[in-house]
Amino acid sequence: MRLGRRGGRQASVTAVHNPGARRQLEEALVRALIFPQPQNVQWLSEELVLAESGQALCRIVLAENAEPLERLAAAVVADAIAKLGEARPEMGTDAGGGVSIYVGGCARQREGAECALRDAGQHPEAYGLLAQGDSIALLGNTPAGTFYAAQTLRQMLYKEGDSVRVDGAVISDWPDFRYRGLYIESKWGPDLMSLQDWKDCIDYMAALKFNSLGIGVYACWCVQYEGKRTEFSMLPYPEHPELQTPKTIKYYSAKQQQWQSLTYLPRMFEEDFFGEVVAYAKSRNVIVRPQFNGPGHTTLIPHTHPEVAAKDEAGRPQVYGYCLSNPKTYELIFELWDSIIDRYLAPNGIDWFHMGLDEIYNITGADEENPERVVDPWCKCPACREKSRNELLQDYVIRATQHLVGKGINNITIWNDHLASVGMLTPEFVASLEQAGVRDKVVLQWWRYDEPALEIPQDLGLRAWTTPMPGYWFWLFYEDLTSNIYPHLALAHRAGAEGADAYATFDPAFDRNYYCLAEYSWNQATVEDIYEFKSKYARKLTGASGFEAVEAFEKFDQAYGSVPWVRGALDMLLFYWHSYSRARSQYPGNVVKSLLHDSMRLRNTYHGMRTHLSRASHFFEACRAKAPDPGLIDQYLWECERLVAVVDTYEAILAAIRKSQEALAAAEPEARAQGLRAAAQVVSEGLSRLDAMMARAEDVKKAYLLPQILRDLSRLRGFVTELAAAVHAAADSQAAVGRLEKLLADLS
Numbered sequence: 001m002r003l004g005r006r007g008g009r010q011a012s013v014t015a016v017h018n019p020g021a022r023r024q025l026e027e028a029l030v031r032a033l034i035f036p037q038p039q040n041v042q043w044l045s046e047e048l049v050l051a052e053s054g055q056a057l058c059r060i061v062l063a064e065n066a067e068p069l070e071r072l073a074a075a076v077v078a079d080a081i082a083k084l085g086e087a088r089p090e091m092g093t094d095a096g097g098g099v100s101i102y103v104g105g106c107a108r109q110r111e112g113a114e115c116a117l118r119d120a121g122q123h124p125e126a127y128g129l130l131a132q133g134d135s136i137a138l139l140g141n142t143p144a145g146t147f148y149a150a151q152t153l154r155q156m157l158y159k160e161g162d163s164v165r166v167d168g169a170v171i172s173d174w175p176d177f178r179y180r181g182l183y184i185e186s187k188w189g190p191d192l193m194s195l196q197d198w199k200d201c202i203d204y205m206a207a208l209k210f211n212s213l214g215i216g217v218y219a220c221w222c223v224q225y226e227g228k229r230t231e232f233s234m235l236p237y238p239e240h241p242e243l244q245t246p247k248t249i250k251y252y253s254a255k256q257q258q259w260q261s262l263t264y265l266p267r268m269f270e271e272d273f274f275g276e277v278v279a280y281a282k283s284r285n286v287i288v289r290p291q292f293n294g295p296g297h298t299t300l301i302p303h304t305h306p307e308v309a310a311k312d313e314a315g316r317p318q319v320y321g322y323c324l325s326n327p328k329t330y331e332l333i334f335e336l337w338d339s340i341i342d343r344y345l346a347p348n349g350i351d352w353f354h355m356g357l358d359e360i361y362n363i364t365g366a367d368e369e370n371p372e373r374v375v376d377p378w379c380k381c382p383a384c385r386e387k388s389r390n391e392l393l394q395d396y397v398i399r400a401t402q403h404l405v406g407k408g409i410n411n412i413t414i415w416n417d418h419l420a421s422v423g424m425l426t427p428e429f430v431a432s433l434e435q436a437g438v439r440d441k442v443v444l445q446w447w448r449y450d451e452p453a454l455e456i457p458q459d460l461g462l463r464a465w466t467t468p469m470p471g472y473w474f475w476l477f478y479e480d481l482t483s484n485i486y487p488h489l490a491l492a493h494r495a496g497a498e499g500a501d502a503y504a505t506f507d508p509a510f511d512r513n514y515y516c517l518a519e520y521s522w523n524q525a526t527v528e529d530i531y532e533f534k535s536k537y538a539r540k541l542t543g544a545s546g547f548e549a550v551e552a553f554e555k556f557d558q559a560y561g562s563v564p565w566v567r568g569a570l571d572m573l574l575f576y577w578h579s580y581s582r583a584r585s586q587y588p589g590n591v592v593k594s595l596l597h598d599s600m601r602l603r604n605t606y607h608g609m610r611t612h613l614s615r616a617s618h619f620f621e622a623c624r625a626k627a628p629d630p631g632l633i634d635q636y637l638w639e640c641e642r643l644v645a646v647v648d649t650y651e652a653i654l655a656a657i658r659k660s661q662e663a664l665a666a667a668e669p670e671a672r673a674q675g676l677r678a679a680a681q682v683v684s685e686g687l688s689r690l691d692a693m694m695a696r697a698e699d700v701k702k703a704y705l706l707p708q709i710l711r712d713l714s715r716l717r718g719f720v721t722e723l724a725a726a727v728h729a730a731a732d733s734q735a736a737v738g739r740l741e742k743l744l745a746d747l748s
C-alpha cells in the first residue's frame, strides 16, 4: 500500500480510520524519521530491496584506494543490512547483480549523485544521497561527508516481511554548526569508564554526526565526600607521579546485600589509554580536545607544588590557584601541557586544546584542615600585587595561548564566564590577542545551564561556541534539558557561532537530550518547535507513533520537565548538595526534620511528580515490547522509579515517626508495643522499596555510573536502616525505648 509518500508531516495519521491502513501509515511515518533531520529530503515513489529471505540482494561498491572513513561508511551500511536481513552484502570494486551501493568517490559514476551533492554546498561534511532504480550513491565532499551519508542510510533501512528495504530518496545535507558534540567532564563516572566505554560513547556520537569530544583531564573541586577535596587527574605524567587522584567510594549493593568499598585511580590514568581514545575518535571523524583546567579549579597542583601556588599576604602558599608572576608556574603548567600534546595529540594530528579558565573566585572547602575557611585563588605576593587581577590574567591568557600555538595547537577553547564577569571581553583584549598572533586560534565557549538562555555577542571578533547542558548530575534526579539546549543553539546560530557542544557526563539515560543537541546543532530549520522534536523522538524510540509513546513522555515531562525550575527542592531529598555544606553529616535527618514541619508544602509537589512518573512508567512498560531498543526504555523506567522510590521512602520514614510518637504516648504497654510494631512494619516496607530500586539500578545503569549513584542513595538507606532497627528493638523490648526516644527527639 502506498499512502501518500513519506513526506513525514504531509500525511496525517488521524485522518485514516481503517485500523490496518492506519497501522501501515504509522510504520511508514516512523521509517521516515532520521536523526539529525537532513536539510533536504525528497522521497521517491519506489522502494529498493536490499535483502530477502536471508539473502543479500545488494553489493557495496568501493574504490580500491578508498579512504579509511569511506571504508568505515561501507561497513556501517553492511552491518546495518546484516543486522536486519541476516545476510551481509559483499563488497567489491565493481557493481554486481541487484542493487549497487556506491560509497565515496566511486559514487560519482552514478548519475545524479553529483547533483545531490552540489545542492548540499561546499561544507566539508556535506553529502548527497541518492537511492533510485538499481543503485544507491553515498557521496560526500570529503570522506567525512560520505560517512555521514552512511549514517543517514543506516536509519532509512527497514524490514518488511523477511526483506530489508529502503525507500527511494534524494537527500542533500550539511550541518548548520561546523563543530558539534559533547564535553565530558572529569568526574565520578567518566573516571571509571573503560576504553571500551569510551569507544561506545564515540560510536554513539558518530552515529548522531557529532564531530567533537571534549574530555576533562584535570580539574578540582572543593571538599565534599569523606572530607577530601574532589580532584581529578585523568592522565599519568611519567615525570610527575605525585599528580594522581586515588578515590574510595563506599556504597551499599542491594543485589549483593552488603556494603562495597571501591578504591581506584581513574581507568584512563591507570591503563593510560587516552591516546587510543583520541585515535579511535579521529577514525570516526570526532576530534578529541582535552581540557586541563586552571587557574580556578586547581587544588592538586598548588597542594603538591607549593612553590607555584597562590600565596597569602604572609607569603604562605594556598592550596588553590597559582602565583601568576612566578616563572616556575608557567614552566610546570607548560611542561604538563606539552606532555599531553607530545604523547597523545601530536601523534594523532590533533591541534585542539581546552585551557579551562572558568570560575576563578573565592571558595570554601579548598582547605581540608579547615573546610569552612574561604580561600582566594588570587596570589598576594609582592610581584602579583603590583598588577591588577585582570592584567595578571591577560598576561596568563596570552602566554598560555602563545605557548600552545608554538606547540602546533591551532584551536584553543576557553570558558567565557570569568573573562565576561570581570569585564575583560573588550575590544582592547581582543586587540592584544591579535597582536600576540593568537586571535584566530582562540574560541570562547559560552556556557549556561539554566534560564534565560545566554546570548553570544556578535561583534566581539572572537570565534564562539555555545555550551548548554544535556545531562551531567546522573546521580541526582533526571532532568529534561531540551529547554536549555534548543534556545541556546538558536541564539548561537543567529550570532554566527561555529560550534555547539554541551557540558556533560555520559549516561544513556540522557539519550533524548543528546538527540536534541544532535538535531539542532545539525539542522536549525525546526528549532522553534521543540514539541515536534519530542514527538519525533518518542516515535523513533518506541517504534510506532502510538498513543502510549506520546503519553509516556508527556507524563515523564510533567515531572522531569519541571526539574530545572524546582531542582533545589527536589534534589534536597538526595545527599549530593548536602555534601557541600557543614551540615553534610546531618543528612538525611535535616531533610526529615524540614519535611516534618514542611512549611513550604513541598510534599504536595513530590506527590504530584510521583503520580506523573507512576503513570509514565505504566506507558513506558506498554511500549517496551515493541520498542527497537528495550534497554533504552529501561533507562527511562528506572529514572521514573528513582523518584517514586525516594518519595515513598521519605513517606515511610515520616509515617513511621508519627506512628512511633503516637505509640510512645500510649499509656497501655500492649497498645504501645502494638503501635511500635505497626511503625516497624511501615519503615521496613520503605526500606524494601528503596532496596528494590537500588537493586534495579545495578541491572540498568552503566557499571561506571553505579558507585556514584549508589553512594548517595546509600546515605538515605543508612538512615532508614537505623530507624528501622530502633523501632523494631523498641517494639520488642522496653529497654530499647530510650534509644528510639533519643532518635525521635533529634528529629523534632
Ligand SMILES: [Zn+2]
Pocket (backbone or CB within 6 Å): 310, 311, 322, 323, 324, 325, 326, 379, 380, 381, 382, 383, 384, 385
Ligand atoms: Zn604571586
